[in-house]
Amino acid sequence: MAETRPRVATVLAVSSVVALSLVLASCGPRSDALHLGSTTSTYDSGLLDALVPAFTEAYPQYSVKVIAVGSGEALELGRRKDVDVLLVHAPAAELQFVRDGHGLDRHPVMYNDFVVVGPEDDPAGLREAVDVGAALRRIAAAEAEFLSRGDDSGTHKRERFLWSRAGIEPVGDWYREAGEGMAAALLVADATGAYMLADRATYSSLSDRLRLVPLLEGDPLLLNVYSVIRVSGARHPEAAGAFAAWLGSDAGRNRIATFGQAESARPLFQPVTQSDPPAETLAKLEQALSGQGLGPDR
Numbered sequence: 001m002a003e004t005r006p007r008v009a010t011v012l013a014v015s016s017v018v019a020l021s022l023v024l025a026s027c028g029p030r031s032d033a034l035h036l037g038s039t040t041s042t043y044d045s046g047l048l049d050a051l052v053p054a055f056t057e058a059y060p061q062y063s064v065k066v067i068a069v070g071s072g073e074a075l076e077l078g079r080r081k082d083v084d085v086l087l088v089h090a091p092a093a094e095l096q097f098v099r100d101g102h103g104l105d106r107h108p109v110m111y112n113d114f115v116v117v118g119p120e121d122d123p124a125g126l127r128e129a130v131d132v133g134a135a136l137r138r139i140a141a142a143e144a145e146f147l148s149r150g151d152d153s154g155t156h157k158r159e160r161f162l163w164s165r166a167g168i169e170p171v172g173d174w175y176r177e178a179g180e181g182m183a184a185a186l187l188v189a190d191a192t193g194a195y196m197l198a199d200r201a202t203y204s205s206l207s208d209r210l211r212l213v214p215l216l217e218g219d220p221l222l223l224n225v226y227s228v229i230r231v232s233g234a235r236h237p238e239a240a241g242a243f244a245a246w247l248g249s250d251a252g253r254n255r256i257a258t259f260g261q262a263e264s265a266r267p268l269f270q271p272v273t274q275s276d277p278p279a280e281t282l283a284k285l286e287q288a289l290s291g292q293g294l295g296p297d298r
Contacts, residue, residue, distance in 0.1 A: 032063075032236070033062075033063040033064055033065040033236075034062050034063065034064045034065070034084050034085065034236050034239035034240060034243060035065050035067065035082065035083040035084050035085075035235075035236070036048075036052075036064055036065065036066050036067065036083065036084070036085055036086075036087065036243065037067050037069070037074035037075075037077045037078060037082075037083035037085070037086045037087075037088070038066060038067070038068055038074060038086070038087040038088065039068065039069070039070065039071050039074065039087070039088055039089060039153065039154060039182075039226075040068050040069065040070065040153065040181030040182045040183065040202075041089070041153075041154075041155065041182045041199045041201060041202050042068070042087060042201075042226070043066065043068035043181075044068075044181060044182050044183035044202045044205065044206075045199075045201035045202045045204075045205045045260070045268060045269075046205060046259075046260070047201065047256075047259055047260075047268070047269060048066055048068070050255055050259045051247075051252070051255055051256070051259075052064045052066065054251070054252075054255045055242075055243060055246050055252075058246060058251060059239075059242050059243075059246070062236075062239045062242065062243075064243075067082075067083060068181075069153075069181075070149070070151045070152055070153025070154065070155075070156065070181070071088040071089055071090035071093065071094075071152075071153050071154035071157065072090065072093065072151070072152030072153060072154075072156075072157065073151075073152065073153075074086055074088050075088065075090070075093055075094070075097050075102075078097065078102055078103065078229070078231045079097075079102050081231065081233050081234065081235065083231060083234075084230075084231055084234035084235060084236045084237070084239060084240040085228060085229065085230055085231060085234065085239075085240040085243050085244060086103070086227075086228065086229040086231065087109075087226060087227075087228050087247075088154060088226065088227065088229070089154035089155075089199075089224055089225060089226045089227070090153075090154035090157045090158075091225060091227070091285065091286045091289050091290075092157070092161075092286070092289040092290045093154075093157060094106050094227055094229060095286065095290060097229065098229065101232055102231065102232055103229040103230065103231060103232055104229075104230040104231070104232050105229070105230055105244075106227050106228070106229045107227060107228055107229075107244065107247075107248060108225050108226070108227045108272045108282060109226060109227060109228050109247045109248055109252070109253075109256070109271065109272055110225075110226045110247075110256045110269045110270060110271050110272055111223060111224055111225045111226065111269070111270055111272060111277060112199060112200045112201055112224050112267075112268060112269050112270065113199075113200050113217065113218075113222045113223055113224050114155065114158060114197055114198065114199055114200070114222040114224050115197075115198055115199075115200050115203060115214040115215075115216065115217040115222065116132065116135055116136075116195060116196070116197055116198075116214070116215055116216035116217070117186075117189070117195070117196055117197075117198050117203060117210075117212040117213060117214050117215060118144075118193075118194070118195035118196070118212060118213070118215045119193045119194075119195075119211065119212065119213075120211065120213050122215055123142060123144050124138045124139045124141075124142040124144040124195065125138055125142075126138060126139070126195070126215040126216050127215055129216055131216075131219050131221075132162055132166075132216055132219040132221055132222060133162070133165060133166040133167075134166075135215070135216040136162060136163060136166045136168060137166055137167075137168060139174075139195055140166075140168050140170060140174075143172060143173075143174040144174060144195060145174050145176070145192060145193065145194040145195065146170065146174060146175050146176070146194055146195045146196065147176050147177075147178055147185060147188060147189040147192065147194040147195070147196045148170075148175065148176065148177045148178065148196075148197075149177070149178060149179075149180065149181075149182070149185050149197075150176075150177025150178055150179045150180075151178070151179050151180065151181070153181075153182075154224075155182060155197060155198070155199060158197065158222075158224070158289075159197045161221075161288075161289055162197070162221065165221070165288075176194070182198065182199060182202040183202055183205075183206060185198075186198055186202065186203065186206055186210065186212070187206070187209070187210075189212060190209075190210045190211055190212050193211075195215075196212070199224055200217075200224075200268065201260070201268040201269060204260070204268055205260075205268075220281065220284075220285070221285070221288065223277065223281065223282075223285050225272070225277075225282060225285070226269075228243070228244045228247050228248075229244075230244050252271075253271035253273070254271075256269050256270070256271045257269075257270060257271050
């Protein structure tokens, strides 16, 4: 996408926290903690606050340092060996990461979905759209304001894929880039009344503060799968292996399945099992994403 597109400036506490994590990760001596590179959606939704303590309770010999950034940046941290293990949601880029020898293996561990949110009055008429492609074409035709993450995150990669699949190159004053994490970008979209692609968990965690409402959901192309990847040449390979194995264990899957259960009518994340979601659905999604060439450099 053109770098000249306008970007939305915002100063929010969550951005400061993420920036501080990066500063601490890149400066000074490295600690003996397992370094986990993950996404702002797992951080902003509160999921990591549930997973990490449960893991360290099961494995008290390990401590965990979380670096929460977009999936593209997390994968770059993996290439530089600045993290030991990744929990990300950019399937095409992840597959390329492993093919290039940066990851030892990749295992889908949980999923939820993306939703297209927007103002209640829905000026572009998304409620009448039959699928996500039709919804995006309506937004472009109406030149209704749309806010992109614009940060090479998993959400941003999926958004670019969806525009491409819809046959649209989004350009113009109606399309803006936030360059922010999921929660920060949602708050900006809410303040400006813009449409946006969001992950359901982060949207749900902020829904009591938002006027934006889900307007398009349920399309198979909105399936949002998170995978764990052990980084090749990691400084703490045993800890990385323990974390990856724990996420796929009964204890890890149970913690994922019960996260946010009391506050939400539906699970915010669901563990991947042999039949849920069906392997065929996952394979078709990854094939579609890979077919668009959405590797980490685009």
